[in-house]
Amino acid sequence: MIPENALRFVSDEPDAEDAIYTPLKIISEVAEAGSTIFTITNMTQQIVDDVGVYLEPTSNLGPWDNPADSPPATDYQDLLTWGSWSKHHQDAFVDDPGISFLVGGLRVRQLPDGEYTYFTRAAGSQWGNRIKIGSTIADPNDPDENLLNAINSDSSLKLEIKFEVPGGDPEYEVVDSRRLFISVAVG
């Protein structure tokens, strides 16, 4: 019986440095209502770099007796829409706290002191524009180079993902109560 943290995934060729499969173990804990802390651990023997987080439509539609209200594509698009509004209004009306009714959506930050970043259409909606996380680590093979957004072997980093419902002005825009299912990918 191999203990879990003794799992190693390497290629057969002795020279290959790349892992065939880069498993990252993700454990979550709930911090407060509306946000969850995820611990991402690098289970391989190599440094994993260029790590980012992005959203995908889920294949999990919830429990059989209480399924999701809308198709996964709808939930995915809605979250990106809210995130985009929030970012736009945050940028445009940064000094005017009056227009706070559109701020909401899914945000992510790296603990302990990262900044919150919204998942928008431009950032975190697919692998190509994933939101980068991790830290800068020196490349063991090349001392002059640094690996960006990397997680060291056997070490972990913590992410906080926070969700807020966009507050609506009851006269114009109301977001109905609903349940959304989204898949967050780290890679």
Added chain:
Amino acid sequence: MPQNFDLELIALGPEQLRILPISTHVNKYTEHFVYIPRIPDSSTPIAYFETPPLDAAKNIQIVDQTYAIPANSLELMAAEGVWTKISGFGFTTKYRDVLVTDVTYIDEDARLAPLFWKHQLPAGTKEAHVFVIENGNRIDIERGLTIKIDEDIIYTNYKNFYNRHTGAYRIHYVTSVDGDGNGSVELLNPVPAIHEASWRDVDVDPDSPNFGLIVNKTWTREDNNDGYHFTLNEGVVPGPGVFYFKVLKSSCIKPLIPAGQTQYDPWHLMFSNGNFVALVKNFEEDGNEVQVLRRYWIPEYKQQNFADYPFIFSPYRKMHWVNSNTLKATRDDLGVEPTAGRHIDLLVFDEDEVLKRVYTTDKGKHDKRFSDTKIFYESDKIISWDNQGGFVALSVEIEPSDIFYANYFYESKEYEYKLFSFNPIQNRRAINTRYVFYMIPEADPRGQEKAIHYLEVDEDGIITACSQDWRMVTQPNLQLTDRFGNYNEDTVIGMKYESMVEENNFKNKFTVPYKNNYSYYVLAEVIAMDIGDEQDATIFDVRRDGNTIKDAQFEEAIRGNPRILQSVIGHGEDGQFVPNNNVLLFRPPVTLLEDFGGDLAIPEAENLLKRYLPAANTGLIHWHYLAPIITGDSTTEGVVDLTMTWEGPNLTYNLYRKIHKPKEFELLVQIVNPAEGEVLYKDENDLIPGKTYYYSVRIVENGIELPFSDTFAIEVRDDS
């Protein structure tokens, strides 16, 4: 390769306040069809099915085969009006049951005729009369009646009569007054005029000169090889006298229809407990024929469940309503005798089978609670009974719609074959299968040998079952296996029951009058049949063509089961509208729109209506409102007669008119709350003959004017 994790996000919208009118309530849908006698409130009745109930008298066909031994047929000897006169001490006969009397009367042909039955009047009676209540048929009973006041006895041949199927009855009542002026009315309760001597007729007073002798007028019987010998005792002073006797049909062994006659009772065939000796043909080994005397009797009769020989207690048997004071049991020969402890309890149920009252003859039970109900016994309501006819008379009126059951003792003169029930509800094998009942001679009661047995014969005439098993003492085992399960060579299973061609059949090998030494006696062939005819059944079915739910109950029916709306009955012959090509038709009422008293603007309303439409479907919205249909004619110059359909109470009809199509309508008249029926209006206001006018109606409901109805155009008559 990226790792995924799935998040479930719960978005709680802002707090909102809406007032929701609750207009629906939870129903339970109909889930299955059941057949029940009464409809509970939560169900919707759909079909009613009624057939005539099962009745043993109609559904069982008994073919009486007892003619095979002529001695067992008393048709001639026991007929009405036939008797034998003897003078002497006694007589001998082949039969066991007789009626004996010495009282006679002069009948209408001026002949002397005996009276075999008597009715015991109350002690000290001074005057008595017999009167008859009858209904239905004219029934001719053997005439004859003599009242002997000093003996407190009425001698008669009258019997009470009731026909269950036609309801015809003839009941005799005896009114009597005794010396103190007390009157009584009771049913005629005939008992044999002279009865068999028993210990009660022996004088037990040691000081009496007749101590140890039989003091009442009775007869005694002893059986010998020739049959039975009857000796007559005329009481204390013996002497030759003139007697009349008559053989009773109960001396014979005959099959009788079951006592339980409804679909709830078991149908046990009954055989009268006869006992007779007959000469039958037997064969010696050399083939010579000899006449042998064999006795046929039913020993298992004595093994029935007698409470007090010969009375059997029968609980919960149905009673029939005869008239407002009389009931009849389903059998004759009751044994009601309160002085001997044999009481009758009468239970009266109303038509919903709820217990109403309990009557009894047992004074000790008076005012005691019946079981765990709220009903108490009443012991003073049953006033008289006729044991022989099975009638019970009450002092209270009883309704024909009530259901009656009784616990009583009856005098069992029959053997009830309880091993087989012909009721097809209880025994599926009974239907449409022939059963042959036969008996063996000289059955030996020791060792449990039974006299009466049956064969089951299938439609090809082959015997498939037989009840004569290894317990037989004097006769062979005829079943398929012997006691230990091995094949029995003597078995009759598989043999033909009767055949004109094959010699090896049951009748030939075993029964009289064929060439064998067994001399089994076939009594009856019985079939329980399904005689139901579809024409006799009453069927009301909502699902049949042309049937529909009554308008008054329609709402209730839908409330009980909303799915009825989707049936022919709900949506009509053409069914519900289901548009093709992914088009859905909405017909919302126009009163939702803010122009007509609602809250929504048209685009908002359309959005809301189409909100949950699947993306592939197109929704068409057709705003629906009350609008009459206008027709009319113009038969007089310058006058137009309009007829509008009535759309409901408390409505105002705004009638508009215009002369040119493109122009606006102008209000012509307001008709306020017209009466139910067509709404008529005669327009004579400035009509130009020869011109065409256009009419339309806007109905005002609750103060809101609904849109225009369809336009009706008419050309005004021009006589010039």
